[in-house]
Amino acid sequence: MSGFTPFPPDRASHYRDSGYWAGRPLDEILQTAATQWPDRPAIIDDSARFTYAELDRRADSAAAGLSALGIGPGHSVLVQLPNNCQFAVALFGLLRAGALPVLCLPGHRDAELAHFLDLSGAVGIIAGCDSAYDYRAMAERLAQRPNQLRHIIIDGDAGPHIAWSRLCEGTGSTPQLQPDTSGPALLLVSGGTTGAPKLIPRTHDDYVYNATASAALCRLTSDDVYLVALPAGHNFPLACPGLLGAMSVGATVVFGRDPSPEAAFATIARHRVTATALVPALARLWAHACDWEEQLPATLRLLQVGGAKLAADDAEHIRSVLTPRLQQVFGMAEGLLCYTRIGDPPEIVDHTQGKPLADDDELRIVDDAGAPVPDGEPGELLVRGPYTINGYFRAEAENQRSFTPDGFYRSGDKVRRFANGYLEVTGRVKDVILRGGETVAALDLESHLLAHPRIAAVAAIGLPDPYLGEKICAAIVFRGSPVALPEINEHLDARGVAVHCRPDMIAPMPALPTTAVGKVDKRSLAAQLSG
Missing domain, CATH: 3.30.300.30 (ANL, C-terminal domain)
Structure with missing residues (x-):
């Protein structure tokens, strides 16, 4: 695919031989779950719930509807949906149609979406309806710009455009595709570090590993109920282990629209949620809310906190009032994930941001001149590994700045590494x-x-x-x-x-x-x- 930087052949061969890459298409996570746990609840939101078999059928119908529009291999589609069941249907429907989902966030507006359209060459957009913002009008404005956008698909009042509900009634044949698992499965969006947000191509091989290895590390099972409290298009609640990791073990996924303590605690109690992921600001708020909320998240056995550094005092407070199984997560949509482990002593959980997920995550911590620093000294983190990208999508100039000649990603994060391999985030290089x-x-x-x-x-x-x-x-x-x-x-x-x-x-x-x-x-x- 034009603008995609693949893994070098020698490293790709090593990751396959070492078992990191299984050659599985990303949508096979759902297919396998539907075979093994057809009657288990797969996804739930405020107004719908589907078993794995039902979700599998709806993804097939969505793929058939998308294919009938001419959307398939070689095409990209922007997805800007809220946290609900239709997000999962759209994701798997696009994967099965062979199209490339570009996972946008509900907070993105014209400037970001226009940029994503230009970069990806997307031919369609799937957007939701919201009383607080008119996403349909934004899609119409985007369609007036010079780009390849041809299909506006709306989950809700579609007006003159394509209704997502009608498209998902597709009765045609579902495409039977065998994607190249070393190629992109989807495009995540970066937060933007040196300018406009960039597109992050995650391959089938690396993202299946990302989700399934994270689920294993977090000890998720089919008895778990995972709450998507952060926007579902984020890497963290999507695949760390998130939605995809939970589905890989047959767990139930609950979509939450409101992460406030009052709403989230009620959702956790209603569905007996056992695991979720938060950013530090929300985790602190939830912990403080335990002082006044009558309904507490008593079933929560695993709380992941990442997206920014969690202070040690906050970590101790969260462990004491929300759940003793706090897990610090330091990672990036570009790849590397570091986790504290279940069973780690409190001093490690409170004072570090974890250690790498994979044995073959290669880390360099360097000074301003690019020279390695000894353990215990802070420096910029550089990384490459079986699930870290080798280049942003169609961003040649940025790739020259962000990657070393031998393929290490310059994270822009300053860390110190301890002798046990755990990291502490100390600051940032990028503005x-x-x-x-x-x-x-x-x-x-x-x-x-x-x-x-x-x-x-x-x-x-x-x-x-x-x-x-x-x-x-x-x-x-x-x-x-x-x-x-x-x-x-x-x-x-x-x-x-x-x-x-x-x-x-x-x-x-x-x-x-x-x-x-x-x-x-x-x-x-x-x-x-x-x-």
């Missing part, structure tokens, strides 16, 4: 803000803000926040009198910027501080604004 589990590229936000006629200079920085982890602060030099935050966010809304990228506060400045070489000194700026 990003981790807000509520989402990665926001400061450069991209700054470019949007600079388009405002009243803004002369701007620096976007992350400031500590007890609920979000980091909040977005825009330090702005205005032309004339300052502009209020609501007008700033209206400007970003008009430019189609994702909801999670909007500033939480602005700080008018007479000038931005600079370093000796003339660059904006964000470190001193953060210290000044945090005081």
Whole structure:
């Protein structure tokens, strides 16, 4: 596929011979589950529930409907659905039709989706309906731009477009395909680190391993009930072990639309949820909510926390009030996953972010000159392995910056490695803000803000926040009198910027501080604004 960087032949052969890659198409996870556990509940949301056999049939019908539209091998389709059963039907339907799902997030807006359309050449979009935002209107605006978008498919009131419910009634034959499992199965979206978000191609081989090995490490079984509390298109709740890992062992998956403690605790009690994944901000909120919520998540046996570093004090509190089986997760949609293990002593669970999933995860921790640092010393993490990508999709310039000549991914994270192989995250190299589990590229936000006629200079920085982890602060030099935050966010809304990228506060400045070489000194700026 044009723009896809495959694994080098020698490493691919090693991963196959070592048993990491089984040559299984990703949608075979559902096929196998439907054979082994046909009558077990597979997926549940607020208004629907399907057994594995029913989900398997619906995926076949969706694939037939997509194929009848001419969507198949060689085509990409954007998927922007909320947490509900139709997300799973769409994912497996597209896989069976041979199309490439591009998993967007509900918070993405025109700017991000237009970028994804241009990169992927997508011919369709599957979107949901929401009273808080008109996704159908956004799809219509995107269709007016020069691109290859031909099919607008809506789960809900489709208006003049294709109704997802009707498409899923397809009665034609389901395509019988044998995909190349070393090629892309789906495209995840990056949080954006040096500019606009990038597309992350995950292959059938690497993603099946990602999900199934994670499920084994987390000791998931068919008796478990997994709650998708974070947006389902994220790598974390999708395959770490997430939706796919849970299905690989015949567990039940519950989709949650509201991660607030009141709603989530009720969902956990109703369905006897045993496992879920949260970002630190939500985990802290859930832990504090145990002081006032009457209904507590008593059935929860495994709580994964990742997406940002969890402080040791917070980890100890979460273990004491939510579940003793807290698991810290440090990973990236590009590949590498580190987990604390079930049974690890509290000092490891509280103070580290885990160790790599695979024996063949190769880690280099280097200083600013690229030289290895000894264990215990912080440095930038570089990685390659059986489930880490070798390049972003159709991003040649970014790949030159993000990958070494011998295929190591430059994560942009600073870590220290201990003698036992566990890692502690100590900071970041890349200029990003981790807000509520989402990665926001400061450069991209700054470019949007600079388009405002009243803004002369701007620096976007992350400031500590007890609920979000980091909040977005825009330090702005205005032309004339300052502009209020609501007008700033209206400007970003008009430019189609994702909801999670909007500033939480602005700080008018007479000038931005600079370093000796003339660059904006964000470190001193953060210290000044945090005081």
